[in-house]
Each structure stands twice: as structure tokens, then as C-alpha cells.
Amino acid sequence: xxxxxxxxxxxxxxxxxxxxxxxxxxxxxxxxxxxxxxxxxxxxxxxxxxxxxxxxxxxxxxxxxxxxxxxxxxxxxxxxxxxxxxxxxxxxxxxxxxxxxxxxxxxxxxxxxxxxxxxx
Amino acid sequence: xxxxxxxxxxxxxxxxxxxxxxxxxxxxxxxxxxxxxxxxxxxxxxxxxxxxxxxxxxxxxxxxxxxxxxxxxxxxxxxxxxxxxxxxxxxxxxxxxxxxxxxxxxx
Numbered sequence: 001x002x003x004x005x006x007x008x009x010x011x012x013x014x015x016x017x018x019x020x021x022x023x024x025x026x027x028x029x030x031x032x033x034x035x036x037x038x039x040x041x042x043x044x045x046x047x048x049x050x051x052x053x054x055x056x057x058x059x060x061x062x063x064x065x066x067x068x069x070x071x072x073x074x075x076x077x078x079x080x081x082x083x084x085x086x087x088x089x090x091x092x093x094x095x096x097x098x099x100x101x102x103x104x105x106x107x108x109x110x111x112x113x114x115x116x117x118x119x120x
Numbered sequence: 121x122x123x124x125x126x127x128x129x130x131x132x133x134x135x136x137x138x139x140x141x142x143x144x145x146x147x148x149x150x151x152x153x154x155x156x157x158x159x160x161x162x163x164x165x166x167x168x169x170x171x172x173x174x175x176x177x178x179x180x181x182x183x184x185x186x187x188x189x190x191x192x193x194x195x196x197x198x199x200x201x202x203x204x205x206x207x208x209x210x211x212x213x214x215x216x217x218x219x220x221x222x223x224x225x226x227x
Binding site: 037044047059097099104110 | 121154156158163164165166169170175207209211212213214215216217219220
């Protein structure tokens with residue numbers, strides 16, 4: 001089956017680092033972009049950034065650039081979203097999502113989401 | 121950056137009603153627009169892409185229209201399963217902004 005499997009929920013303290021994952025299966029990982037979308041509690045969807053695993057070309061929403069890092073590990077078909085210093089405002093549900101193709105970039109495949117809670 | 125604005129933020133309707141949600145882009149986006157449905161605790165589900173193309177498996181009571189800066193999602197003959205939050209989404213090579221969402225509630 002074609003799917004994106006995300007890592008489990010995390011509870012962290014402000015200032016801690018975190019790396020969450022999104023493992024792809026059922027398709028050629030290196031030929032599809034993978035994006036990350038944030039959903040804060042009770043709020044809407046916000047696109048954070050997107051990466052092309054084939055060459056690690058990465059594009060960020062300016063609102064998130066510098067605060068998160070998106071990367072991939074081609075050997076494990078996994079995309080990552082990481083923070084070096086979490087803030088309470090990073091508490092949210094994070095989805096990974098795959099565009100249909102490089103031309104038609106609507107997200108047709110989604111992970112189930114990883115809930116991140118940042119609290120002292 | 122292109123901004124996407126949906127209206128209304130909340131919509132109340134009865135089963136069987138026809139409803140329309142509007143999405144406006146801050147500049148022309150041709151037809152590079154998708155619509156998603158999201159239910160609580162679930163990932164968004166693609167309904168429509170390229171403004172008006174129905175995703176496989178999505179009931180035909182859903183339809184999309186528009187081009188340029190104004191788009192609509194229409195749901196005919198509302199069913200109980202349709203009460204959810206709907207998002208428009210502009211997609212390009214460098215930016216993927218979402219609308220703020222429209223919550224469709226049972227009246």
C-alpha cells in the first residue's frame with residue numbers, strides 16, 4: 001500500500017530539540033516531493049515546507065524558515081522535521097503530505113499526523 | 121506571497137441543503153486550487169483539484185468551480201457525513217498556502 005507513516009506523539013520541554021519522522025512506502029520515495037503541514041489546536045492548516053528526496057531541494061514557508069529544518073534519509077525512505085529549540089507555541093499536530101506529481105502539486109497522500117506537545 | 125481567504129468561516133445547514141463555500145486568492149492563480157475535507161482528529165482528505173476536477177471516489181454531490189482569483193466549492197444534497205471543515209489550497213512549485221477553513225455545522 002502507498003502510505004506515509006508518521007512517528008508517535010512527543011512531549012517535550014521548551015528549549016529541547018526534536019526530530020519527527022514520516023516514512024514512505026509503496027512508491028519510489030526519491031521521485032515525489034514530501035511536505036509538512038502544521039495544525040495548531042483548533043486552528044487551520046499551515047504549509048511549513050517541502051523537500052524533494054531525490055536531491056534534497058527544500059523550500060520553506062518564510063514563516064517557518066530558520067525555526068525548523070526539513071531533511072530526508074533516502075536509505076530508509078524517511079522525511080524528517082526537526083527543531084533545535086522548541087517553544088510552547090510549537091505545540092501542534094504535524095502532518096506530512098505528498099503532492100500528486102511535480103506538476104500537479106496538490107496533496108493527495110497524507111500521514112496521520114504527529115502530535116507535539118511542548119510544556120514546562 | 122499569495123494569500124487565500126475563505127468565506128464564511130462557519131456555515132450552518134440542514135441535511136439535504138445545498139451549500140457553497142468561497143475561496144479568494146490575493147492574485148490570479150489560474151486553476152491551481154484544491155479543496156480538502158477534514159474531520160476532527162483526521163488528516164485532510166482531497167476532494168477536488170485543479171479547481172474543478174473531482175478526486176476519484178469522491179461523491180458527485182461535491183463540485184468545484186472558478187479560476188483566477190475566485191473559487192467555489194458546492195455541496196449538493198448535504199449528507200450527515202459532510203459536516204466537517206473544508207479548506208482551499210493553492211499549490212505551486214514554491215508555495216502551498218491554505219485558506220483558513222470553513223466549518224460546516226448541522227443546523
